Every structure is written in structure tokens, then in C-alpha cells.
Amino acid sequence: MKLINEFKVYAARKAFVALAILVLGGVAGIGYTIVELDRNNHISNVRRDVEQGLYAATEQIQLRFFETVLVAKNVESMLTQSGGIVETQISRLVSEFQRHNPAILAVALAPGLEVTHSFPQVENSKTVGLKYWQIPSQMKSVAKAYRERSPVVDGPVALVQGGQGYILRYPVFLPNSDLNLDQFWGVISVVLDADSLIGSEQHNFGSKDDYLFNLIELQSSGLIAVTGSELSNYAGEPPVTVEFTMLGSKWRADAMPADGWPKYSPESPYLIAFAAFSMVMLLFGFLAYRRLAKKRAFAHALLAEAVDCIDEGFISFDERERLVLVNKTYLNYHSDIADKIVPGITMEEMLRLSGDHHNVPEVYDQREGWIRHRMNRFRNPGESFLQNVGDDFWLKVTEAKTPHGYTVGIWTDVSVEKxxxxxxxxxxxxxxxxxxxxxxxxxxxxxxxxxxxxxxxxxxxxxxxxxxxxxxxxxxxxxxxxxxxxxxxxxxxxxxxxxxxxxxxxxxxxxxxxxxxxxxxxGTLELDVSSLDADQVARSVVQDLSSNAEKKGLELTYSGVGPLDVIADKVRLKQILYNLVNNAVKFTDTGSINLSVRTEAQHIIFDVTDTGRGISEDNLEKVFHRFHQIDGSMVRENGGLGLGLAISEQLAQLHGGSLKLKSKLGEGSTFSLLLPVGEISLAA
Incomplete structure (x- = not known):
């Protein structure tokens, strides 16, 4: 019997050790997982920050080249008006442009594809006499600009002036009265310094000490059109990549910190320390459980101290919604009522105390409504939410139910993020x-x-x-x-x-x-609504725009069902219809356009139907985005900022209606403006 008892004791000890090792190993694994997740989250935040900066940098690059195209157009205009190169005017124009855009290094004129002038003349004199046909690396972009009769960006390239840069090739075609056509004159090349082009205060991608950055052109297949990228062979965490369209070509910008992505989160040491601390506490708990039952109270005290060490507010309630445990961080967050937050107080009592001190509705009915809403969230925990506890101090509240019916909450200070x-x-x-x-x-x-x-x-x-x-x-x-x-x-x-x-x-x-x-x-656009005859408004739009359609050889017609009353702002309603009909004229080469008015259920519907080019299914939603056109290049056949449909959709929504589109590529489109019958709400 003694041997049996000794064996049982020995087995129990071994089982306890095995269980302790298993549990501690699990805690270590969880701690490692949390540290890894925190690291991944930190890297995601850093990458998101770099990505936002990269989007801003690409928008700046697009703006710079847009401004560059305008300068080239001005130079072309001078050439057209004067019949030759006016050095004084062009030099003054380039100097003024460089003053506003330091990234510009030079503007070179190459009639007959031979550089004869380069502004500023002193700094760029070595480029004069350059013959593009003798330099295959540069002739490729020149030839592309000539073929497409539109501006082309070439780069990154090694500049004659030294360093890396990007060159805008602007083909010039001047009218020839003898031949009665536009004759190719040559090329205007605008040189931009690569580092200055992408520099900014927040994310200076031009600084090699801070970032590795590449701006590369993509082929139509999506492959890289040029090689030599610093990041192309990077074996670690991939760089942030943004693709965008510039002057009819696809471009890609890559960026990452010069020292690489961070290997650890700033909170990793604290998480490791907390995991280690938790393991120690578990070990003490096992020992306490084995030794004396009275150690349980001591273990509970240690747990409370551990919760106090957490940087976030912690609070827990039992199944009867009474306070069980709260840490110092939570009390610091609610310092004005901290002395009243004691074990046993209910959640509803705490809310009423909070309502007396914090930013909640002062009217009793609204205050009671707020308390009911908050209690419903407390009893049915879901997603995290933000709560303002005064003085622009914001807390993120995350609550959950335990299997035993307890409710725990984590309160995180997110004031900085807010x-x-x-x-x-x-x-x-x-x-x-x-x-x-x-x-x-x-x-x-x-x-x-x-x-x-x-x-x-x-x-x-x-x-x-x-x-x-x-x-x-x-x-x-x-x-x-x-x-x-x-x-x-x-x-x-x-x-x-x-x-x-x-x-x-x-x-x-x-x-x-x-x-x-x-x-x-x-949100400052206001409507001056009144009762209008929809039929009369639509007829006047057709009369006003018939000449535009006739210039393109199109037939603009109207069909209606007679007088129809609609509550709308007459000026804004006409603006919507003008935009829809003008768009139909722009994108219809042959055939007809029809504006019709009809009623359906509780709506009056204006339909603009054309026999134009149509829109693919992938682009049906995009046409209503601001600054967007299906042809996204800077040189578009029909011009415009891409705001007409976006504004029309917003005006339709202000009227309480909507703007819809049905289209099939190659067959035409139908834009439908739906306005509700009766009074409209101007709460927007």
C-alpha cells in the first residue's frame, strides 16, 4: 500500500509538472502569437502611412506633369503665333515656371529633332546640338510622341546635366498653309529632376537616406517597361506599390523605408514582458493551488495587480451587472467619478453618474434614451465603438461576454488617433x-x-x-x-x-x-425649389442644345406624355439635363439622342438615350466618380474635368432622387433621372 501511495504521489507530481509545462508552453505560444500579430499590425500601419504618402506623391507627380504640359502648350502657342523661336519670351516663361516648380531643370526645343535651344541657356548649353536620332535611348520616346501626337513621359533616364530625371516629350505640329495641313515641326522636351519631383515635407521620397523609391512605366500588359529598379530584386517584405495613369500611360510607384520595414513593434517589449509575467503568475497559481487553499486570495490579489499594470482601462461585471474588478487606468479615464466606482455598483448606476459629468444629452428624455441605448450595447456586446468622455478625450470601448455570464470591457485611449x-x-x-x-x-x-x-x-x-x-x-x-x-x-x-x-x-x-x-x-449648395412643368423644362433643354447636336450631324428629339408637375430647383434641374444631354452629344458619333419624360410609381423619370459608344459593365459605377472619365489620359478627345456626372448625381440626391445608368458597349447608353412626386427634404 505504501508503495502504491508513493506511486500515486509521484504520478500526481509528474502529471502536475506535465500540466504546468503544457499550460506554460501554451501561454508562451499565445504570447509569441500576440507579439507576432502586434508586429504585423505595426508593419501594416507603417505600410499604410507610406502608401498614403505614396498616393499623395503620385498625385503631385501627375500635377507636375500636367503643369509641364501647359508650359509646353504655351511654348507651342508662341511658336505658332511668331512663326519661329522667340528666345526672350520663352526664356521668361521658363524662368517663371522654374520659380514655381523647382523640379524643372530645362526646356529644350528641337526643330527637326535637333536641339537648337535649351532654357535656361547657360546651365544647359551642353545639350544644344543634340540629335535625337543619334541617341536610340531617347529617340524611342520621341518617336512615340510623334506617332501618338500627344505628350509622352520618358524616365528615369541619365541626364546630360547629370543625375537622374524624367523628360516630357511634347510633339509640335504647326499649320502649313501651302499643304493645308499641320506639319511636324519638332519636339519640346521638358526635363524634371527625379529627386525634386517626388519630394515632400511629410514623406520625402527623394531622400535616399529615408526611402527607397522608384517611378517606372508599365507596358500595356502590366509588365515593367524599364529595368534597373532598386527594389526589383528586394527579397524581404515587399515595397508599397501604387499604379496610376499619366498622359495615357500606366505608371507604377514603389517605396519603402531605406532601412527596410521595422522588425519589431514598439509595444513588443511590453507584450513580451506581459507574457512572461503571465507565465510567472500561472506558475505561482499552480504552486499556490498545490500548497494551500489560502493562497488563492493572494493569487487573486496578484491578478488584480497584473490588471493594474495594463496600459488600457479594464473593467468587469458579474452576471447581475455588478462591478467586480476595475483597474487604475480605467479610474484615471473617469477621474471625476473614480471615488464612486466601487465593487457592487451596477452598470446603470455608473451610467447615470457618467451622465451627470460627461458629454451626454442634458434633456431628461434624451438622457434616458442614451442610457437605454448604452445598456443595450452592454447587454449585447458587438463591435467596438468610440465614446467621448469630455475635453476632446476619446476612448475605444470593447466589451465581451464570458461563458459564465460576466461582462468585461477594455477601454483604450484613442484621442491621438481621433x-x-x-x-x-x-x-x-x-x-x-x-x-x-x-x-x-x-x-x-x-x-x-x-x-x-x-x-x-x-x-x-x-x-x-x-x-x-x-x-x-x-x-x-x-x-x-x-x-x-x-x-x-x-x-x-x-x-x-x-x-x-x-x-x-x-x-x-x-x-x-x-x-x-x-x-x-x-454642404453649402442650397436648392430653390418650386412647382415646375417637367414637360416644359425638358422641351427647353432640347431647344437649347439642338444646335450642339446638329454640329455633329446628330438628331436630338424629345418625347413626353404632356404636362407633369415636379417639385424641383429649375436651374439645377436644367443643369442635370444639360450635363446628361451634352455627355450624350460628346460620346455619340452617329445616330440620335432622345430626351423623354415619363411617370413610374411615385417618380417622374427623365431618360436621356443615345446611340453612342456605350460604357462597359466594369465602368458603370466609375462614371459617377469625381474627376473620372473612362478615358483617363490627360489628352482626351472631349476634354473636361470629369465632374459633370458627379455633380449631377449629387444634385439628384439633394432633390431626394437618384441618377441611374444602363449601357451596353457599342450600342449606346440611357441615363435616368428619378425625382420623387411631392415635397422633397432639404436636410442634406
């Missing part, structure tokens, strides 16, 4: 305000340009032109050749004025779109 979110939202509002101010500033000079161009367009009505004709009529000795020349000059002036007026009118429309979008984004 303020960062608010700062980001404020920055977005500042961006919208900036667009609004810029649009207002642009509208005045554009209106003046349009007005003066209208005078020039009607040259025959100008007093000066009338005086010339009167003088010619009075002087019988004027030769027919001189008379014809003056008449030709008058027609030329009118044609140029007409071109300027059309361009200014187009620019004014773009500015108006920007103004409308900023009003929508800021």
Missing part, C-alpha cells in the same frame, strides 16, 4: 476651400477674356473696323488687292476671336463645375 482623423478631415475641407477660392479667382479673368474675345469675334461690328470700311468706300483709289487683304484680315481676327471665346467659355464651364463641386463637398 484628433489625427479630425485634422485629416480639416485638411480635406481646406483643400475644398482652396479649390473654391481658386475657382472664384479664375472666373473673373476668364469672364473678361470671354467678353473681349466676343468683341474680336464680331470684328465687323467694331467702330474701328467700320471706320476702315468707311474710309475704303470713300476712297475710290483703293485697289482690289488691298480691299481683299483688309477683308481677309477682318475674317482672320474674327476667327481667332471665336477660337478664344470658345476656349474661354469652355474654361468658364470647368470653373463653374469646380465651384459647384466645392459647394456640394462643403
Amino acid at each position: 484628433r489625427a482623423q479630425q485634422a485629416a478631415e480639416a485638411a480635406d475641407r481646406e483643400k475644398t476651400e482652396f479649390l473654391n477660392n481658386v475657382s472664384h479667382e479664375l472666373r473673373t479673368p476668364l469672364t473678361v477674356i470671354f467678353g473681349r474675345a466676343t468683341f474680336i469675334e464680331n470684328d465687323e461690328m467694331l467702330p474701328q473696323s467700320k471706320r476702315v470700311r468707311s474710309a475704303m468706300d470713300a476712297d475710290q483709289g483703293v485697289s482690289n488687292e488691298l480691299s481683299d487683304a483688309i477683308a481677309a484680315h477682318s475674317r482672320f481676327v474674327s476667327e481667332q476671336g471665336s477660337g478664344i471665346a470658345d476656349a474661354a467659355k469652355h474654361m468658364i464651364r470647368l470653373v463653374e463645375d469646380l465651384l459647384d463641386w466645392t459647394k456640394v463637398a462643403r
Whole structure:
């Protein structure tokens, strides 16, 4: 018997040791898993931050090349007007552009594909005389720009001036009156410094000490069009990658910290320490359980101390919603009622105490409603939520039920993250305000340009032109050749004025779109609604836009069911219909366009149906995105900012309606504006 008892004791000890090792090993494994998950989460946050910076950098790159295209267009305009290279004007233009965009290194003119001028002339004199056809690496992009008759970006390339850079190739075709066509003149090359192009205050991707960065062009297949990437053979955590479209080509930007991604999270030492501490506590618990029952109280005290060591607030309630355990961090979060948070107090009592001190509705009914809502969340825990406990102090609350019916909560201070979110939202509002101010500033000079161009367009009505004709009529000795020349000059002036007026009118429309979008984004767009005849409004739109359709050889028709009352803002309703019909005219080459009005259930529906190109199923939702067109290149056949449909959809929603699209590629599209019958809500 003694041997049996000794064996049982020996076996029990071995079983206890085995169980202790198993449990401690499990805790160690869980601790390792938590540390690994925390590390992965930290890397994800760092990558997300780099990705956001990379998106901002790519938007800056697109903007830089957009500005570069404008400069090239200005130089082309100078060439067209002067018939040759005007060094003084071009040099002044380049200097002004460099002052606003330090990334610009040079603007080279290559008539006949041989560089004859490079601005600034002193710093770039060594490039003069360069013959593109003798340099295959550069001739490739020049040839592409010539074939596509549109700007092309080449890079990264080794610059003659030294260093790496990107070159915009802008093909120039000047009118040839003898051949009655545009003749290839040469190429305007704008050189940008690679490091300056991608530099910014928050994420300076141009600094090799901070980041490894590559900007590479992709082929149509998605493969890399150029080689030599610093990151192409990187074997560790992959870099952040962003693909975007620029001047009709697909580009990819890669970035990662110069020292590589972090190997550990800043919280890893604390998590390891906590895991080790938990293992020690478990070991003590096993020993206490084996030795004396009274050690259980000591173990409970140690557990409470361990909870107090957690950096997050912790609180637990029993199955009767009475407080069981709370740590110091939680009490610090609720310091104004900390002395009243004692074991045994119920959750509802705590909420009423909190309601007397924190930012909750002061009206009794609303306050009671808030308490009921919070208790429902407490009794049915779900996803985490944020709670403001005063003075811009935000806590993330995560609650869960235990198998024994207890409720535990973890309260995490997320005030910094919340303020960062608010700062980001404020920055977005500042961006919208900036667009609004810029649009207002642009509208005045554009209106003046349009007005003066209208005078020039009607040259025959100008007093000066009338005086010339009167003088010619009075002087019988004027030769027919001189008379014809003056008449030709008058027609030329009118044609140029007409071109300027059309361009200014187009620019004014773009500015108006920007103004409308900023009003929508800021929530300041208001409707002046009244009862309208939908049939009359639709007919007036068709009458106004018939000339636009006729210019393209299209038939614009209207079909309706007679007078229909609709509650809407007349100006904004017409704006929506103008956008829809004008879009149909733009993207319809042959056939017809029909605007119809009908009723269905509780809606009045305006349908704009065309026989145009149609839209693929993948792009049906994208057409309503702001600044988006199906053809995303900078040189598009129909121009525009891509705001018309986005604004129309927002206006439809402000009316309490919606904008829908049905389309089939190659067969045409139907845009449907649905407006509810009866009064609309302007709460938006």
C-alpha cells in the first residue's frame, strides 16, 4: 500500500509538472502569437502611412506633369503665333515656371529633332546640338510622341546635366498653309529632376537616406517597361506599390523605408514582458493551488495587480451587472467619478453618474434614451465603438461576454488617433476651400477674356473696323488687292476671336463645375425649389442644345406624355439635363439622342438615350466618380474635368432622387433621372 501511495504521489507530481509545462508552453505560444500579430499590425500601419504618402506623391507627380504640359502648350502657342523661336519670351516663361516648380531643370526645343535651344541657356548649353536620332535611348520616346501626337513621359533616364530625371516629350505640329495641313515641326522636351519631383515635407521620397523609391512605366500588359529598379530584386517584405495613369500611360510607384520595414513593434517589449509575467503568475497559481487553499486570495490579489499594470482601462461585471474588478487606468479615464466606482455598483448606476459629468444629452428624455441605448450595447456586446468622455478625450470601448455570464470591457485611449482623423478631415475641407477660392479667382479673368474675345469675334461690328470700311468706300483709289487683304484680315481676327471665346467659355464651364463641386463637398449648395412643368423644362433643354447636336450631324428629339408637375430647383434641374444631354452629344458619333419624360410609381423619370459608344459593365459605377472619365489620359478627345456626372448625381440626391445608368458597349447608353412626386427634404 505504501508503495502504491508513493506511486500515486509521484504520478500526481509528474502529471502536475506535465500540466504546468503544457499550460506554460501554451501561454508562451499565445504570447509569441500576440507579439507576432502586434508586429504585423505595426508593419501594416507603417505600410499604410507610406502608401498614403505614396498616393499623395503620385498625385503631385501627375500635377507636375500636367503643369509641364501647359508650359509646353504655351511654348507651342508662341511658336505658332511668331512663326519661329522667340528666345526672350520663352526664356521668361521658363524662368517663371522654374520659380514655381523647382523640379524643372530645362526646356529644350528641337526643330527637326535637333536641339537648337535649351532654357535656361547657360546651365544647359551642353545639350544644344543634340540629335535625337543619334541617341536610340531617347529617340524611342520621341518617336512615340510623334506617332501618338500627344505628350509622352520618358524616365528615369541619365541626364546630360547629370543625375537622374524624367523628360516630357511634347510633339509640335504647326499649320502649313501651302499643304493645308499641320506639319511636324519638332519636339519640346521638358526635363524634371527625379529627386525634386517626388519630394515632400511629410514623406520625402527623394531622400535616399529615408526611402527607397522608384517611378517606372508599365507596358500595356502590366509588365515593367524599364529595368534597373532598386527594389526589383528586394527579397524581404515587399515595397508599397501604387499604379496610376499619366498622359495615357500606366505608371507604377514603389517605396519603402531605406532601412527596410521595422522588425519589431514598439509595444513588443511590453507584450513580451506581459507574457512572461503571465507565465510567472500561472506558475505561482499552480504552486499556490498545490500548497494551500489560502493562497488563492493572494493569487487573486496578484491578478488584480497584473490588471493594474495594463496600459488600457479594464473593467468587469458579474452576471447581475455588478462591478467586480476595475483597474487604475480605467479610474484615471473617469477621474471625476473614480471615488464612486466601487465593487457592487451596477452598470446603470455608473451610467447615470457618467451622465451627470460627461458629454451626454442634458434633456431628461434624451438622457434616458442614451442610457437605454448604452445598456443595450452592454447587454449585447458587438463591435467596438468610440465614446467621448469630455475635453476632446476619446476612448475605444470593447466589451465581451464570458461563458459564465460576466461582462468585461477594455477601454483604450484613442484621442491621438481621433484628433489625427479630425485634422485629416480639416485638411480635406481646406483643400475644398482652396479649390473654391481658386475657382472664384479664375472666373473673373476668364469672364473678361470671354467678353473681349466676343468683341474680336464680331470684328465687323467694331467702330474701328467700320471706320476702315468707311474710309475704303470713300476712297475710290483703293485697289482690289488691298480691299481683299483688309477683308481677309477682318475674317482672320474674327476667327481667332471665336477660337478664344470658345476656349474661354469652355474654361468658364470647368470653373463653374469646380465651384459647384466645392459647394456640394462643403454642404453649402442650397436648392430653390418650386412647382415646375417637367414637360416644359425638358422641351427647353432640347431647344437649347439642338444646335450642339446638329454640329455633329446628330438628331436630338424629345418625347413626353404632356404636362407633369415636379417639385424641383429649375436651374439645377436644367443643369442635370444639360450635363446628361451634352455627355450624350460628346460620346455619340452617329445616330440620335432622345430626351423623354415619363411617370413610374411615385417618380417622374427623365431618360436621356443615345446611340453612342456605350460604357462597359466594369465602368458603370466609375462614371459617377469625381474627376473620372473612362478615358483617363490627360489628352482626351472631349476634354473636361470629369465632374459633370458627379455633380449631377449629387444634385439628384439633394432633390431626394437618384441618377441611374444602363449601357451596353457599342450600342449606346440611357441615363435616368428619378425625382420623387411631392415635397422633397432639404436636410442634406
